[in-house]
Amino acid sequence: MNKKVPEGVISRLFIYLREISELTKMNIHTISSAELGERTNLSDAQVRKDLGYFGQFGVSGAGYNTDELKAALEKILGKDSTWNVAVVGAGHLGSALLAYPGLKERGLNIVAAFDVDARKIGKQVKDIVVQSIDELSRAIPAKKISIGIIAVPAKEAQGVADKLIKAGVECILNFAPATLIVPDNVKVKDVDLSRELETLSYFLVKREEMKK
Amino acid sequence: MNKKVPEGVISRLFIYLREISELTKMNIHTISSAELGERTNLSDAQVRKDLGYFGQFGVSGAGYNTDELKAALEKILGKDSTWNVAVVGAGHLGSALLAYPGLKERGLNIVAAFDVDARKIGKQVKDIVVQSIDELSRAIPAKKISIGIIAVPAKEAQGVADKLIKAGVECILNFAPATLIVPDNVKVKDVDLSRELETLSYFLVKREEMKK
DNA sequence: CAGACTTTGTGCCACTTTTCACAAAGAATA
DNA sequence: TATTCTTTGTGAAAAGTGGCACAAAGTCTG
Numbered sequence: 080m081n082k083k084v085p086e087g088v089i090s091r092l093f094i095y096l097r098e099i100s101e102l103t104k105m106n107i108h109t110i111s112s113a114e115l116g117e118r119t120n121l122s123d124a125q126v127r128k129d130l131g132y133f134g135q136f137g138v139s140g141a142g143y144n145t146d147e148l149k150a151a152l153e154k155i156l157g158k159d160s161t162w163n164v165a166v167v168g169a170g171h172l173g174s175a176l177l178a179y180p181g182l183k184e185r186g187l188n189i190v191a192a193f194d195v196d197a198r199k200i201g202k203q204v205k206d207i208v209v210q211s212i213d214e215l216s217r218a219i220p221a222k223k224i225s226i227g228i229i230a231v232p233a234k235e236a237q238g239v240a241d242k243l244i245k246a247g248v249e250c251i252l253n254f255a256p257a258t259l260i261v262p263d264n265v266k267v268k269d270v271d272l273s274r275e276l277e278t279l280s281y282f283l284v285k286r287e288e289m290k291k
Numbered sequence: 292m293n294k295k296v297p298e299g300v301i302s303r304l305f306i307y308l309r310e311i312s313e314l315t316k317m318n319i320h321t322i323s324s325a326e327l328g329e330r331t332n333l334s335d336a337q338v339r340k341d342l343g344y345f346g347q348f349g350v351s352g353a354g355y356n357t358d359e360l361k362a363a364l365e366k367i368l369g370k371d372s373t374w375n376v377a378v379v380g381a382g383h384l385g386s387a388l389l390a391y392p393g394l395k396e397r398g399l400n401i402v403a404a405f406d407v408d409a410r411k412i413g414k415q416v417k418d419i420v421v422q423s424i425d426e427l428s429r430a431i432p433a434k435k436i437s438i439g440i441i442a443v444p445a446k447e448a449q450g451v452a453d454k455l456i457k458a459g460v461e462c463i464l465n466f467a468p469a470t471l472i473v474p475d476n477v478k479v480k481d482v483d484l485s486r487e488l489e490t491l492s493y494f495l496v497k498r499e500e501m502k503k
Numbered sequence: 504c505a506g507a508c509t510t511t512g513t514g515c516c517a518c519t520t521t522t523c524a525c526a527a528a529g530a531a532t533a
Numbered sequence: 534t535a536t537t538c539t540t541t542g543t544g545a546a547a548a549g550t551g552g553c554a555c556a557a558a559g560t561c562t563g
Contacts, residue, residue: 085549085550086490087550089490089493090486090490093486093489093490094470094486097468098470111509111510111511112510112511113510118470119470120470120472122551122552123510123511124551124552124553124554125551125552127510127511127512127513128512128513128550128551128552130512131511131512131513135511135512136511137510137511137512138510138511138558138559138560139509139510139511139512139557139558139559139560140508140509140510140511140558140559140560140561141509141510141511141559141560142509142510142511143511156489156493156496157492157493157495157496160492160496160499162492162495164488170387171386171387171390171391172387172391174383174387175382175383175384175386175387176484178383179383179384179484179485181468181484181485182485182488185485185488185489186492187485187488187489187492225495226488226491226492226495228488249494249495249498250491250492250494250495252487252488252491256309256393257309258306258310258330258331258332260332266491266494268487268490268491270482270484270487272388272391272393272482273391273393273394273397273399274302274305274306275464275480275482276376276394276397276399276438276440276464277305277368277397277399278298278301278302278305278480279438279462279464279478279480280369280372280374280398280399280438280462281301281368281369282462282478283369283374283437283438283461283462284368284369284372286461287372295519297519297520299520300520323539323540323541324540324541325540334521334522335540336521336522336523336524337520337521337522339540339541339542339543340520340521340522340542340543342542343541343542343543347541347542348541349540349541349542350528350529350530350540350541351527351528351529351530351539351540351541351542352528352529352530352531352538352539352540352541353529353530353539353540353541354539354540354541355541
């Protein structure tokens, strides 16, 4: 059963879970792959195939029981476990993350925040007090933090990544527009907001060209 | 020359441009595909193939002239044109975007912000004053806004998207964890921060399982 | 309970994207 | 200038991903 599961599948599984959770709240207890696909802008075949990586959850002729599917997805995706997260960089973006309630709901607890800027150290957002980055190497193992979020300017990103990894972090979500070089056993996910927008703008450029 | 260019290629072209810009600043005027690949965590072949979609920019035996490649990439990616952007939702994330300096540098001008919450209307971030969402349909065409950013709770996202599209927006960057249904001629890009983190956490779950 | 209908699970095919590998082009050297 | 070395550009092979289509399994109806 251990065929390699593409990362896109995992991402979509979270989308299905989100949708199914809505359905159970609305007291809907059955859904077909076609309906679920419609609600998520995906094809029915894709829905079935994605689920197929992990087992058989449906009933021929009837579809999926939402309660069972919800439970199954939560188990697959590890929603019963929680993880401790640190945010490095307490600027606008870092603060927005600290204040975002959606994460705790999903088992992702931000338990520490760091910054170099003396003016930001000591600042409190919700129940987190921003610490000096010098305390990072002690705090990460002490608080059993396994995910680090980098929300600092591009120039500092690699240095912060190195510190986080040395302190024992296993995954990094990188908001800095910079390419991080990390060891193989560390997982990095880049989220580059300006690049997303730039890619959209390229679409507009292309469209303008077409008009001519 | 009009073979279809995969979207991933465009995204990487922005990465190359970012890197090349650094190099020119450092007075480095030549780079090989191998080096550029190393700096961006991509293979040399990928670099060459991506560039190959748009022409021939290198010199056999020598590599690429960074100044020329920079100019070429800027032209390809439409960095000479600028676009007007609106942010809907002036919560933490929306405000962070309003304050983010990186966008203007890249030709993306946030020229308006909207919110439903009376307490946020009138709030000023940099030189933008948050307006009532009721003014959206007038402001979008008046300010020639072609990109909309949705930074509102999931429940309101579809409604906001409909308003934006009706007002004439052509692209949407959606931060809300919701699936948007839009017409074919509108381009949507989803950025779901909690899903990114959840995907990372799945990686940790998997790793835990492996240990057993 | 028989037959019609619905929907799953999945093998197979088509398409997309990446990697390989090498001839051709130019640089460097002596 | 001839020879060697480096690096590009690009067809062709490989890998990855999504969609089709249909047998099998179950539901529903009269």
